[in-house]
Amino acid sequence: MSTPAPARATAAPAPATGRAAALLVSALGVDAAVVVRSPGRVNLIGDHTDYNDGLALPLAIDRELVLAMAPRDDDRVRLVSERDGVVHDFALADLVSGVVEAVARWPSWTTYVQGVLRQRWVEPDDGARPRGLDAAVASDLPEGAGLSSSAALELAVGRAAAVVDGTHWDPSAAARDGRRAENEWVGVATGIMDQLAVAHGRAAHAMALDCRDATWTHVPVPDDLDVLVLDTGARRSLVGSAYDDRRHDCEDAVARLGVASLRDVDDLAALADLPAALRARARHVVTENERVRVVAAALRAGDLAELATAMRASHASLRDDYEVTGPELDTMAALANETPGIVGARMTGGGFGGAVVALAHPGEVDVEEMVARYREVHDLPAEVLVVRPADGTSLVDVVGSG
Ligand code: ADP
Ligand code: MG
Numbered sequence: 001m002s003t004p005a006p007a008r009a010t011a012a013p014a015p016a017t018g019r020a021a022a023l024l025v026s027a028l029g030v031d032a033a034v035v036v037r038s039p040g041r042v043n044l045i046g047d048h049t050d051y052n053d054g055l056a057l058p059l060a061i062d063r064e065l066v067l068a069m070a071p072r073d074d075d076r077v078r079l080v081s082e083r084d085g086v087v088h089d090f091a092l093a094d095l096v097s098g099v100v101e102a103v104a105r106w107p108s109w110t111t112y113v114q115g116v117l118r119q120r121w122v123e124p125d126d127g128a129r130p131r132g133l134d135a136a137v138a139s140d141l142p143e144g145a146g147l148s149s150s151a152a153l154e155l156a157v158g159r160a161a162a163v164v165d166g167t168h169w170d171p172s173a174a175a176r177d178g179r180r181a182e183n184e185w186v187g188v189a190t191g192i193m194d195q196l197a198v199a200h201g202r203a204a205h206a207m208a209l210d211c212r213d214a215t216w217t218h219v220p221v222p223d224d225l226d227v228l229v230l231d232t233g234a235r236r237s238l239v240g241s242a243y244d245d246r247r248h249d250c251e252d253a254v255a256r257l258g259v260a261s262l263r264d265v266d267d268l269a270a271l272a273d274l275p276a277a278l279r280a281r282a283r284h285v286v287t288e289n290e291r292v293r294v295v296a297a298a299l300r301a302g303d304l305a306e307l308a309t310a311m312r313a314s315h316a317s318l319r320d321d322y323e324v325t326g327p328e329l330d331t332m333a334a335l336a337n338e339t340p341g342i343v344g345a346r347m348t349g350g351g352f353g354g355a356v357v358a359l360a361h362p363g364e365v366d367v368e369e370m371v372a373r374y375r376e377v378h379d380l381p382a383e384v385l386v387v388r389p390a391d392g393t394s395l396v397d398v399v400g401s402g
Helices: 015-028 092-096 099-105 110-122 149-165 171-186 193-200 239-257 276-301 304-320 327-337 367-377
Strands: 034-043 058-071 076-081 087-091 133-139 205-210 215-220 226-231 342-348 355-360 383-387 394-398
Touching: 015 034, 015 058, 015 076, 015 133, 034 149, 034 193, 034 355, 058 149, 058 193, 058 226, 058 383, 076 110, 087 092, 087 110, 092 110, 110 149, 110 171, 133 149, 149 171, 149 193, 149 394, 171 193, 193 205, 205 276, 215 276, 226 327, 226 342, 239 276, 276 304, 304 327, 304 342, 304 355, 327 342, 327 355, 327 367, 367 383
Parallel strands: 076 133
Antiparallel strands: 034 058, 034 394, 058 133, 058 205, 076 087, 205 215, 226 355, 226 383, 342 355
16 A cells, blocks of 8 residues: 555544534533634654754644633633543632642643643733633544644643633744643643644744744745654653653753853764763754754755755664664664655654654555554554644634634
């Protein structure tokens, strides 16, 4: 079998739209005033660079999370997700309590929602007036696959909240709210890449993102290249602690080098005096930034050979220097890179489990064969998605006054 036609992955309007609106009625008994769609994202290259003030090349994808919402007259928030149908209920006043206590008290997906609402309403700096809401979530984004369902959820809540409080929609501010929610409320020390990619994605484009000052340029993704997400089916619960270890290594290297961030290092010779383990971590970050520049330029120029070389080198660097790949990602990337029709492939996201991203010639990849070969090595529910670059978080429909 060849690559599925892109149309299979490009359902418009998203079926999740109807599911979210129906769930709001069936679980909470209210009609949607607003429906928000919020995409996942895949990173073409530039991993573990964002928290080092570095470069990345993500794109928002046409797999999305949808939130149907109706404002309330009081300060209660009721939430339901189709994934378990459980109704969660809290008062905005409860969010005033401390972060640590809050994480302990609400250890569920509603923590992301609470974090965003807290950023927006409990510590408001723009005069936004808090008000409760009812919301239902439906999603076609696999969770924990490295497609950033968490940022999709955060930005969807931010977009809905802007409707509730009637303020201007500011995607960059909402991205910052989402990141702080994730860092300070959920307790995951991520950078800003995910939220910016979800907030500012553009159809048919990737974003050449500079995380030092949160600026970007949109880079066209050629029509004659498919973006494939090769989900290994592996999920790793230890990612959080390993992620924190890597961040700590980078901070250690920065302190020893006397620079503001690893972004300030251009010359690998500057790393010579670091202990070997830290030197390897820093070398990944410095060389990965350069590979992002190379891939952005190669996309613009249509230089497939450069793309292939840089993507393979990125995987090797994440495997050998940063040590965040693991057997499943290594198997999948190696298989992909030797599969006819694939231009280049590398792990994407935080690592350990999750997905490989590949650029491919449409219709030329034997997806079933590739998955079968992977499953000879790892007995996991691997899956291949053909994704297309999509627009960032937006309103689908405004039914009522909002
Ligand atoms: P990723 O962002 O790579 O998908 P994360 O672990 O960062 O993985 O975020 C996944 C979390 O986001 C889930 O554990 C859940 O809390 C939340 N989430 C994502 N999608 C949904 C959904 N459809 N319903 C409820 N919560 C969701
Ligand atoms: Mg996430």
